[in-house]
Amino acid sequence: MNAIDSESFLLPQIHGRSIFKRVIPTVNYLERTFKSLEQNRWSYTDLKSWEQQIIKGYALQDIIHELRTEDQQSKVSIVRNQILKHNANDLGTYPLAIYLIVYFIQQTESNQYKSFVEFAQDNGITQNLNSISAIWSCGTKDGKYLGILDDSLKIIDIDFLHIWANSTPSSIRKEKLKITVSTAPPLTESSYNDHMECFKASINEAPRFTGVNSFKWSEYVMGKEYDIPQAFNKKFDRLQVWDYCGNSTNTDLDALLVVLSWGGMDRKHAKSLLNNPGPVLDIVRGLRSEKFKSRKEAFEYIQDKRKQGLLPGMGIGYFTKLICFLQPSLNGYIMDQWLAKSVNLLLGNPLIHIASKTWVSDQNTPAIYEEFCTYIDNLASEIGKSGFDTEEFLFSIGGRKKGMWRGHVVQHY
DSSP states (O other), X not given: OOSSOTTSOOOSEETTEETTSSOOOOSOOHHHHHHHHHHTTTOGGGSOHHHHHHHHHTTOTTOHHHHHTOOHHHHHHHHHHHHHHSOGGGSOHHHHHHHHHHHHHHHHXXXXXXXXXXXXXXXXXXXXXXXXXXXXXXXXXXXXXXXXXXXXXOBSOHHHHHHHHXXXXXXXXXXXXXXXXXXXXXXXXXXXXXXXXXXXXXXXXXXXOEEEEHHHHHHHHHOTTSOOOGGGSSEEEHHHHHHHHHOTTSOHHHHHHHHHHHTTOOHHHXXXXXXXXXXXXXXXXXHHTTOOSSHHHHHHHHHHHHHTTOSTTOOHHHHHHHHHXXXXXXXXXXXXXXXXXXXXXXXXXXXXXXXXXXXXXXXXXXXXXXXXXXXXXXXXXXHTOOHHHHHHHHHOOOSSSOOHHHHHHHHHO
């Protein structure tokens, strides 16, 4: 699912901008600036000059009215979206300081200030200790505020920086700010008929996707000391995943492992997610106990946890798998890149936001997910199949011998 590999290292430049030059901010932090805005009745012109700098640095000056009535979590989401919309060359030093701190932690495997001083001096960023302290303070504090670092300065959302780095917002042609969204070609009546005809013909293939060996995958993720059920020693197909998760005698953790291994989640991502399993197991318990009244409600609940940085390594493509398999009564479908591209192609418009051509981005809202699922429901009625069967037909088969529909999507999207 994840085209953006969280194992890979950040580069020492982003959008052509070096992270070793012009990265020294004035000491200030988002949280403190928002408090100052409240005290000044959200008047940008009444801020101190150094406070205005951080607002400009995150390109917030034109959307202050949006921040005024939002809670902290929503403010965080707005700032993150502003970063993703902008070329690094058009932002100030503050988001670059976060990027630099994460780059440093990856390169040195250290989160100690003393090591950062040496790193900054060795890489020619600056020899001035006050300037180094400013980068460290701003980068770490805003990094924690935005859910990229935790309180111990562990990286908990490297995916966000990869999405930003792999997007291509133009600093010259402003209309290209939406280039992070992969769009389907314009739909004419002729092309719609061609797409739909191909999709309907592909149904005869009756594809059945199987995942990797769940035992081997789980052994890597959980370690050999974990008592992995022998039932895991196979490649599950979709029906077997539903059967396993629907059996209440199987633990929540084992049900989660089956879903993630079936989907082939990157094992390093899974280890990161399960380093603190509480938040994701809370989701699993809620879904298996049918806590949620609608798929939209379930999506919103899980997305909120992701925005809080509680689901490192798990994006929309994977957490919708939890909705699909753990509370199937919701008819919540998997919104990964292939389902998203399929629906976008048939609709002829980019309903689902796809960043860097392969990543179902965090810009997708619960309302978009509901519209996506509703489209599949309607398509299912049209072809006389169940929603889940239709979802599987849309997913098709990948690999070297692609299914008819997958090949069509690759060719036309």
